[in-house]
Amino acid sequence: MNNKEFISKLAKRCGISPAEAVAGVESFVTVITDRLKDNDQLNVSGFGVFEVKMRNERVSVNPKTGQRFLVPPKIVPAFRSSNKLKDKFNE
Amino acid sequence: MDAKLNHSDLSALFAKQAEISGAKAEIFTKAFFDIILEGLEKDGIVKINGLGTFKVTDVASRSSVDVNTGDKIEIKGHKKLTFLPADALKEKVNQPFAMFEPVEIDENYVDEDAENIPIEAEAQENAETDTKEVVEEACVENNNSPVAETVAEKLPEDTEQEENDKTPDAIIESVKNSYPLTEPVNVTEDSKAKKNKLFYTLLICIAVLLVVFGLFLFSENPKVAKYKSDVAKTSVVQPVKEQIKDSVVNAEPVVKEEEPYKFTMREELASKSVGSIGRGDTLLYVADGSLATHTVAADETLVRIALKYYGDKRLWPYIVQYNKLHDPNGLSKGMELLIPRLLPAK
Numbered sequence: 001m002n003n004k005e006f007i008s009k010l011a012k013r014c015g016i017s018p019a020e021a022v023a024g025v026e027s028f029v030t031v032i033t034d035r036l037k038d039n040d041q042l043n044v045s046g047f048g049v050f051e052v053k054m055r056n057e058r059v060s061v062n063p064k065t066g067q068r069f070l071v072p073p074k075i076v077p078a079f080r081s082s083n084k085l086k087d088k089f090n091e
Numbered sequence: 092m093d094a095k096l097n098h099s100d101l102s103a104l105f106a107k108q109a110e111i112s113g114a115k116a117e118i119f120t121k122a123f124f125d126i127i128l129e130g131l132e133k134d135g136i137v138k139i140n141g142l143g144t145f146k147v148t149d150v151a152s153r154s155s156v157d158v159n160t161g162d163k164i165e166i167k168g169h170k171k172l173t174f175l176p177a178d179a180l181k182e183k184v185n186q187p188f189a190m191f192e193p194v195e196i197d198e199n200y201v202d203e204d205a206e207n208i209p210i211e212a213e214a215q216e217n218a219e220t221d222t223k224e225v226v227e228e229a230c231v232e233n234n235n236s237p238v239a240e241t242v243a244e245k246l247p248e249d250t251e252q253e254e255n256d257k258t259p260d261a262i263i264e265s266v267k268n269s270y271p272l273t274e275p276v277n278v279t280e281d282s283k284a285k286k287n288k289l290f291y292t293l294l295i296c297i298a299v300l301l302v303v304f305g306l307f308l309f310s311e312n313p314k315v316a317k318y319k320s321d322v323a324k325t326s327v328v329q330p331v332k333e334q335i336k337d338s339v340v341n342a343e344p345v346v347k348e349e350e351p352y353k354f355t356m357r358e359e360l361a362s363k364s365v366g367s368i369g370r371g372d373t374l375l376y377v378a379d380g381s382l383a384t385h386t387v388a389a390d391e392t393l394v395r396i397a398l399k400y401y402g403d404k405r406l407w408p409y410i411v412q413y414n415k416l417h418d419p420n421g422l423s424k425g426m427e428l429l430i431p432r433l434l435p436a437k
Contacts, residue, residue: 001130001133001134003138003139003140010119010123010126013125014115014122024109024111024119027105027109028105028109028119028120028123029141029142031105032142032180033179033180033184035104036180037183037186038094039093040093041093041094043095043096043097043098044098044101045097045098048172048174052184059196068195068196069194070193070194072191072194074185074191075184075185075188076181076184077176077180077181077184078174079145079172079173079176081171081174086171089131089147089170089171089172090169
């Protein structure tokens with residue numbers, strides 16, 4: 001399911017126009033992004049948890065050239081699916 | 092910051108952001124995740140612009156070991172939901188560290204851990220082979236000890252680093268320190284060691300300074316007293332004595348004028364043989380009329396009263412004498428005392 005399908009389904013479900021749905025998704029994503037930026041944890045019951053994780057700096061090696069790089073630390077968004085969902089997919 | 096938000100918090104925030112009613116936001120949020128789930132069940136993949144891609148992936152079966160029994164077990168293959176964040180989301184979340192870029196490490200750089208181990212091994216070999224030659228052993232010991240030192244120095248640094256890693260700000264600093272140099276890590280390590288040494292020397296310096304300061308304070312008091320008395324002898328006493336006489340003649344013992352009294356009497360006493368009053372044999376002062384009437388307050392002692400009026404607590408016996416008190420310790424609150432005016436005895 002791509003973004004287009006998702007939008008049209010969402011519009012139908014909520015009884016709004018696709019344009020409104022696009023705007024809605026945009027602002028919803030903004031909310032999620034802003035929360036994650038503030039290190040918040042978003043817990044959606046029955047779905048999973050959105051959170052951010054800290055990745056330390058590390059040394060990586062290019063296997064071809066043997067060239068070594070120091071990769072800087074970074075913060076990455078992460079998602080953990082709920083146990084309910086795990087069971088659902090494995091039925 | 093670091094808050095845990097649930098479904099309703101999310102929809103409330105969304106309602107605020109999109110400026111729609113709470114109920115609508117609730118419906119939207121629910122539909123949002125429901126449709127993702129439906130899509131996953133149908134296609135196994137859902138892509139949302141700006142957020143990322145949800146995907147159901149297969150995990151192959153693998154063999155493992157039972158932690159309790161040690162038996163080999165097989166973990167069966169299963170499906171799991173993965174989330175691949177969109178670039179926009181990644182970028183925004185990583186904003187605090189956005190200024191960093193991967194840096195090429197100089198080839199000459201040798202990992203310090205790798206460097207240390209061979210040295211130690213060599214030292215051990217030396218120790219085994221050259222047991223007879225004492226000089227060599229000494230050398231080996233010398234070799235050993237710096238290594239041990241460096242290792243010891245590194246250990247706290249490592250823990251520090253680990254601590255730093257926990258806080259993003261601290262890591263920014265540490266990375267800033269090591270980063271823009273584009274120099275091998277061993278250099279930064281050295282600088283850290285230097286910093287550590289600097290820190291210790293600073294600590295020692297501060298400790299020494301504190302000790303010196305403490306000694307100075309300790310020795311200061313007598314010095315100051317000496318200095319004061321010197322000053323009093325040379326310049327203050329004569330004019331101030333005259334002042335006293337003047338003020339006595341004026342017979343206006345206003346509180347404001349007590350200030351010079353205090354000072355001068357103290358200085359006079361300091362300039363004369365200290366403690367002569369304590370003997371009680373010689374009278375330095377003669378009572379001449381009363382200066383004021385003092386009502387004793389709670390917790391007040393004769394010593395304090397003497398200090399208040401004369402600036403010298405040793406003069407309290409004059410008050411006792413003047414008031415003909417039987418028991419100097421029997422002061423009570425509200426008692427009225429006459430404070431004698433003291434003139435130097437001839």
